Amino acid sequence: MSDKPHLDEEALAELQDVMEDEFDVLIQTYLADSRDRIRSLREALKANDSDAFIKTAHSFKGSCVNIGAPRLGELSLNAEMAGKESRLEEAQALLDAIDEEFRQVTQRLESLLVG
């Protein structure tokens, strides 16, 4: 489905370098933030609010690529595009894929945490 890796090791190494002691905080923040966004996506889809769906997917994509989760970023982009092109039936399938990928990413990121 996608040839992008779950995590971008190089990007994460750079983030570790930049964040130093705050790397753990960053990861926790990202994970909490992402859970909120995925919940928002579901609610928007349920309410058939395509505008909220597109915006949330867009922002989610940004934070995914920044943290070094390119495959999740790509799925978010696909969700954003589906929203823009009013293919909401596809959106449901994409959301399920996002859920699954987020589980993968969470597992891998948590393994990086010191604590």
Next chain:
Amino acid sequence: MDDAVAEHRPLRILIADDSDSDRLILKTLLKRLGHEVLDASNGLDAVSLFRQDAPDLVLLDALMPVMDGMEAARQIKSLAGERLVPLIFLTSLSEAGALARCLEAGGDDFLEKPYNRTIIEAKINAFNRMRLMHQALSDQRDLIRERNRQLTEEQEIAKRVFDNVAHSGCLDASNIRYHASPHSIFNGDVLFASPRPAGGMLIFMGDFTGHGLPAAIGAMPVAEIFYGMASKGFNGQDVLREINQKLRRILPTGMFCCGAMIEADFKRNQIQVWNGGLPDGWLIRSSGDRLALPSQHLPLGILVSDRFNAEFQRFGAGPGDCLMMMTDGFLEAADSSGNVFGEQGVADALAHPGNCEHPFDAMMSAVYRFTGGVKDGDDLTLCCLEMSNQAGFSALPDRAVPSSLAGPAEWRCSYEIREQTLGEFNPLPLLLHICMEVPGLRRRSGEIYTLLAELYNNALEHGVLELPSEWKRSPEGFGRYYLERKRRLGNVEGHYIRFTLHHSLKPGGGRLRVECEDSGQGFDVQCHPGATSGAHPEGRKRYAGRGLLLLKRLSESVSFHERGNHVEIVYDWHVSGAAANPGDVAR
């Protein structure tokens, strides 16, 4: 400001992003680079932080809840006013239209996600340099604006001082029309006019090299000399010589004054012109005939005194004839495409005056038409003097403050000028000065000067030089008269003119007796048409009839002694007001 230091000063940077993790990354990155970071999670908070802490640079996410990045950008740019606050959008937008909207809202650039440390640092440095350059330019502009305000203020003060010294004299006389910008003195243009004590006028137009205060400073001594000497009865030549000598001494090399002096004598219907470096002047006859008066001399302030030629061109000019002078600014007046009015413009305006009756109006309307309206602060100076019978007797403003010292009352003096000095020195200002020591005579300087001038000119031109006054009645004879006058002045060996002044007090006033003797042949007093009632038409006309009548009108008595080369006049003055006694005179 030292830019090298300023460029590396930590910046205060505002970031706004609703993604907590992105904000954390960016904030940490910027802090590691040494900057101070303010952060907000929506546009509204960003605007209020901006208002409160005035950051140097702003990084904004485009899509945010509550207030999005576009609206925040608009408000921040508006709050920043003239200050340049670089505003960079943080975006993962890739659609061209969306990016364009970010720029329209006031964004200066983009930063794409994922963030790249190197690019962020490079962009922040680039925008900081731009910000500092803008700040430097704004500071410079403010400084220039302030200096300019200061300069204008100083000029206003200077102008008030100049206006007291370099006032316009009698430029408001009915026979003078002129145009000069209110600040013309700072373009280096000056225009002065003064009535002469015996009637007639002196007008000086000058154009100093340069602009601003340096150009205006030269105007001060010129005005002092001009008004001081003109009111004491010095003629145009004397005034010019003095101005030239003064300017040569005080002006730095390369600075000088193009100028023209006009001396008008309305009684003798004569006008004299000296033009040193100004554009052609014009003598415009009431008949419409025109005569150009090109510059024949170097400007003032260049030649040393003994090489300076103050010789005037002299013309007969009667009522209705006009003399016009202008400064360079007139020829240089330009239209919108940069073409100049030029000598051709002047010639055309004078040749085709249209509906304008007065050449002054013809010139002004032509230059207005040409330039499409003369702007404020132009450096056009134009002056037109009309020969007029009344003008000569316009009241002489009595600027001299009467001395509080009692002047001499009983005195006598004799003054004789001899041989070549007759052609080189004008004794009238000196003689007038002696008489003006008597307080009671001071307010009569015009009459005294007229008497002295009539006696002196008569003794010199008719007595010593034996020039026949009839010559002056025709234009050809006029030129011949003055050529001959100059020639004969070179041959005055053994000749003299002697003035004897005698003053004494009388009840209620005083009496001035003036005797004027010359070394000439004299004339048959009995035969002079004005001297006796039994006029003899063939008599030698020592006096032009008009001159003698003037002497008679102004004085108590005129008498001729010896062979007619010794004239004596008696001039009485009275204390004005009732019951005066000699004690009042001295006050």
